[in-house]
Every structure is written in structure tokens, then in C-alpha cells.
Amino acid sequence: MSVYQEEDLLLLSGIQHFAFCERQWGLIHLEQQWQENLKTAEGHILHERVHDPDYKESRVGVVSARSLSLKSYSLGLAGVADLVEFIPLSDENDSAGVPLSGRKGRYQPVPVEYKRGKPKKDDRDAVQLCAQAICLEEMMSMQIEYGYLFYGQTQHRFEVVFDHKLRQRVESLAKSMHDSYEAGYTPMARKGVKCGLCSMENICLPKMMRKTRSVEVYLKEMLSEANLEIEM
Ligand code: SF4
Missing domain, CATH: 3.90.320 (Lambda Exonuclease; Chain A)
Incomplete structure (x- = not known):
């Protein structure tokens, strides 16, 4: 310990x-x-x-x-x-x-x-x-x-x-x-039932973060297929 x-x-x-x-x-x-x-x-x-x-x-x-x-x-x-x-x-x-x-x-x-x-x-x-x-x-x-x-x-x-x-x-x-x-x-937001009980929901914006993440994942996948790298 x-x-x-x-x-x-x-x-x-x-x-x-x-x-x-x-x-x-x-x-x-x-x-x-x-x-x-x-x-x-x-x-x-x-x-x-x-x-x-x-x-x-x-x-x-x-x-x-x-x-x-x-x-x-x-x-x-x-x-x-x-x-x-x-x-x-x-x-x-x-x-x-x-x-x-x-x-x-x-x-x-x-x-x-x-x-x-x-x-x-x-x-x-x-x-x-x-x-x-x-x-x-x-x-x-x-x-x-x-x-x-x-x-x-x-x-x-x-x-x-x-x-x-x-x-x-x-x-x-x-x-x-x-x-x-x-x-x-x-840490990144992971939207769940708990978000409705959370005092930080308006600041955290878990729905928006999920969309942002999806774009990042999409871009990474596209670039990976093209054998390119990008920093996010
Ligand atoms: S809204 Fe609250 S519980 Fe949900 S991901 Fe953000 S900080 Fe966590």
C-alpha cells in the first residue's frame, strides 16, 4: 500500500x-x-x-x-x-x-x-x-x-x-x-442513467461529448484506412 x-x-x-x-x-x-x-x-x-x-x-x-x-x-x-x-x-x-x-x-x-x-x-x-x-x-x-x-x-x-x-x-x-x-x-463523459441525477450535467454536456467523440472516432477510422495519422 x-x-x-x-x-x-x-x-x-x-x-x-x-x-x-x-x-x-x-x-x-x-x-x-x-x-x-x-x-x-x-x-x-x-x-x-x-x-x-x-x-x-x-x-x-x-x-x-x-x-x-x-x-x-x-x-x-x-x-x-x-x-x-x-x-x-x-x-x-x-x-x-x-x-x-x-x-x-x-x-x-x-x-x-x-x-x-x-x-x-x-x-x-x-x-x-x-x-x-x-x-x-x-x-x-x-x-x-x-x-x-x-x-x-x-x-x-x-x-x-x-x-x-x-x-x-x-x-x-x-x-x-x-x-x-x-x-x-x-475523464471523458459516459452518458448513463446516472447523468439525470448529476449536479454537473449542464457543464458536462454528456450528449454533446458523445457526438464529438463519434466524429473523432470516424475521422480516426478514415485516416487509419488511408494510412495517415492525426493528433486529436
Ligand atoms: S453528466 Fe455527470 S454523471 Fe454524466 S458523465 Fe457527466 S459528470 Fe458523469
């Missing part, structure tokens, strides 16, 4: 964009063309509420840390966790947990990520949460088995288990993000 330096760290939140569409990530993180639409605006409002230090959510014995900075040198990612809950362990001597300053006993950290809408069919939210857990594990030298995704539309939290398959997916996505970042290349 790679070990990245401080200056190599990429935004952790970008892994959800990369998992959804590599081009969307490229447009946002390489070209900084974020387009605010209703969905992302709603998401920001929900995040602002979570990041508001006055936002209260009390469960007996659970210590809540909001807007916790995260970093992983193995993934090469850095960001902020919406919420990390520290659950008190029944056995104070349980080595699985971590101690908290000024408090007795040990606690199990559990990341909680807030999202607008409802649970999605793809794994983009789960990979973001798992990347947060890997950061926490690295920072606290411990294992985290699960976390929660909370959805604004359904007002429910769903457990996500950080199994081997999900961890491998996160590592693979993080590696590909770094490869793309180093190449400085925004």
Missing part, C-alpha cells in the same frame, strides 16, 4: 464523486466547476445544521464530536467527519476502545455521515463513510467495524459494515483518484 505525504492528500469527500462518476470528480476537483443545484444546496443546508455546534442530539453516555478533522496517509485523503460518536464500552478495560480526555473508561468511535435524500442503489455514500473510518483507524490505531449513514428524507440512520470488500473498494478508488490527479486528466 502507498504512503502519501501531506502535500499529496486529496479531499476525502471527493471519493463519493469518483465512485459515482470519474468525470464528475474530475470536473469538480480538477477543474473546480462545481454547479450548485437544488440537490447539492439541500445537502449543504443539512451539513450546515450538522456542523452547527448548537445542534443537539443527546444519547445517554455517548460523546459526540462534530466536524472532526480526518487524515489517512495510506489512502492519501483528508477531510472532515460530520459526526463521530464515541460509544462507552461496558468493560472499562476493553482494549478495543480509546480513552477520552477528562472522561472515565474507554469508547468505541463510530462515524456518522449525513446525506440528503434517501439511501442510494450504488455504494458512493458507503465508500465515503468507510474512508472516514479508515482515517479514524489510522489516527487512533484501532479497528472500527461499522458506522452510520443518516438520510434527511427518511430521517433514519443505516448501519454500514466496513467489511473486506468495501475496504478494498475504498483503497482502489483512492489509488485511482491519485492516478487521475497526477495525470491532470478529466
